[in-house]
Amino acid sequence: MQVIVRENNVDQALRVLKKKMQREGVFREMKRRRSYEKPSEKKTREKSDAIRRARKLARKQAIREGLIVVPPKRERVVSKRMQTLPATTAQPTNEV
Template identity: 45%
Template sequence: MDIKVYGNDVEKALKSLKRQLQKEGLFKEIKQRSFYEKPSVKEKRKKREAAKKRVKALRFK
């Protein structure tokens, strides 16, 4: 990941960095890893996320 700072505008670069991290799902992953998740719960969450992703993909086709 590469964020460029133009004209000493650090706030804009920081905002861009946060937006990019949010888009990649880093904050979500950190939140999930902060607590132990049982394997059964993890599997259910992954299935739920996959179904959500499929529905979203169908909507945009």
């Protein structure tokens, strides 16, 4: 995995790296390997993962064939910091 640092912007490069690692499933794998997993637990986890993947594929196939309606996308929640306030023009007052 490779991330290019542009203009000494290490913070942005770290964010990009974390996003790539998240997509690849590195954090999930690290969490899973943190402790020993019994063979029976591994078997049940893999089985449930396979069922989840099969359901997802079946749902996508049904959507493509028009058997079920595409669920509406949720709106992104914008944090208060990201919201822009309306621009106000301050009028100078000439009070004495």
